[in-house]
Amino acid sequence: xxxxxxxxxxxxxxxxxxxxxxxxxxxxxxxxxxxxxxxxxxxxxxxxxxxxxxxxxxxxxxxxxxxxxxxxxxxxxxxxxxxxxxxxxxxxxxxxxxxxxxxxxxxxxxxxxxxxxxxxxxxxxxxxxxxxxxxxxxxxxxxxxxxxxxxxxxxxxxxxxxxxxxxxxxxxxxxxxxxxxxxx
Amino acid sequence: xxxxxxxxxxxxxxxxxxxxxxxxxxxxxxxxxxxxxxxxxxxxxxxxxxxxxxxxxxxxxxxxxxxxxxxxxxxxxxxxxxxxxxxxxxxxxxxxxxxxxxxxxxxxxxxxxxxxxxxxxxxxxxxxxxxxxxxxxxxxxxxxxxxxxxxxxxxxxxxxxxxxxxxxxxxxxxxxxxxxxxxxxxxxxxxx
Numbered sequence: 001x002x003x004x005x006x007x008x009x010x011x012x013x014x015x016x017x018x019x020x021x022x023x024x025x026x027x028x029x030x031x032x033x034x035x036x037x038x039x040x041x042x043x044x045x046x047x048x049x050x051x052x053x054x055x056x057x058x059x060x061x062x063x064x065x066x067x068x069x070x071x072x073x074x075x076x077x078x079x080x081x082x083x084x085x086x087x088x089x090x091x092x093x094x095x096x097x098x099x100x101x102x103x104x105x106x107x108x109x110x111x112x113x114x115x116x117x118x119x120x121x122x123x124x125x126x127x128x129x130x131x132x133x134x135x136x137x138x139x140x141x142x143x144x145x146x147x148x149x150x151x152x153x154x155x156x157x158x159x160x161x162x163x164x165x166x167x168x169x170x171x172x173x174x175x176x177x178x179x180x181x182x183x184x
Numbered sequence: 185x186x187x188x189x190x191x192x193x194x195x196x197x198x199x200x201x202x203x204x205x206x207x208x209x210x211x212x213x214x215x216x217x218x219x220x221x222x223x224x225x226x227x228x229x230x231x232x233x234x235x236x237x238x239x240x241x242x243x244x245x246x247x248x249x250x251x252x253x254x255x256x257x258x259x260x261x262x263x264x265x266x267x268x269x270x271x272x273x274x275x276x277x278x279x280x281x282x283x284x285x286x287x288x289x290x291x292x293x294x295x296x297x298x299x300x301x302x303x304x305x306x307x308x309x310x311x312x313x314x315x316x317x318x319x320x321x322x323x324x325x326x327x328x329x330x331x332x333x334x335x336x337x338x339x340x341x342x343x344x345x346x347x348x349x350x351x352x353x354x355x356x357x358x359x360x361x362x363x364x365x366x367x368x369x370x371x372x373x374x375x376x
Binding site for chain 1: 199201204206208243244245246247249276278286287288289290291339340341342358359360361362363364365366367368370
């Protein structure tokens with residue numbers, strides 16, 4: 001069976017795509033400022049997906065886009081993208097980050113917008129995060145996206161804006177994310 | 185059912201994806217000078233197939249602190265690429281006041297191929313594109329030969345130290361973040 005599990009094109013036994021899981025969220029919401037670990041799930045909270053193969057056989061790659069309005073805080077508020085809430089701290093010992101597990105969850109999500117205070121301007125979030133350094137077994141896991149800061153901050157004001165609550169020129173926007181399971 | 189789920193794809197309907205590689209980008213900078221060109225990161229991708237068998241598609245996204253809005257965008261390409269070096273990349277400069285805390289959003293994508301691909305002629309020599317190490321770089325080049333800086337500190341870690349030649353050199357860096365802002369460069373090696 002092992003041979004068949006790695007039955008990807010020709011001689012390459014690595015890099016094949018095993019599965020792709022899709023996430024879509026088109027619900028407009030106001031994002032509240034958060035401090036500390038409470039922010040780590042503010043943009044995507046506990047999306048459960050199933051990994052088909054074990055940690056030695058495959059890893060996870062996450063890509064996607066989040067539309068927003070307003071950019072309340074910038075730039076450096078500890079953006080993070082993590083699975084099973086692993087490693088979202090900068091350091092486990094810094095007094096400003098008590099009890100935050102240190103690790104690779106930081107980064108992989110980047111944003112830019114215009115800070116006018118009007119909340120009329122768009123903010124773009126790009127997600128491009130590999131979990132090749134994580135050991136994730138087969139079975140269910142959770143994906144969380146947000147930030148981990150030591151003060152009350154938020155990177156945007158409204159996620160998934162629409163034309164009803166926001167400027168009426170807009171259609172309903174949606175967050176789209178793909179979770180790739182890739183053979184090691 | 186487990187077998188059926190775990191056993192895609194059979195060789196007969198194989199995808200064209202031969203391999204994929206990644207490079208984790210960590211902080212570069214603060215850069216205290218402008219440069220005519222500057223290679224921010226280099227990923228020595230181990231190419232699996234011969235130059236006439238596969239091509240590469242690569243992508244990277246990242247942030248930086250401070251930039252000059254006129255600066256050319258950092259672009260992704262093979263180090264030995266001879267054409268299309270500056271395709272597929274752009275960045276946006278977020279600014280309010282003159283402060284190094286302002287930051288920028290970059291996206292880079294490009295192809296390298298030594299064979300004709302979708303009607304486009306090769307953009308890298310086959311001798312630089314065979315099995316083995318193929319360096320992939322993210323780099324800026326100022327077209328008119330001047331010097332410039334499209335970012336001051338790329339992929340800044342939390343509480344990155346301030347540079348000495350920014351717009352606001354005496355300012356302390358933002359200290360709110362509590363995670364390390366890694367960036368990711370991904371390569372897809374695809375069969376012709």
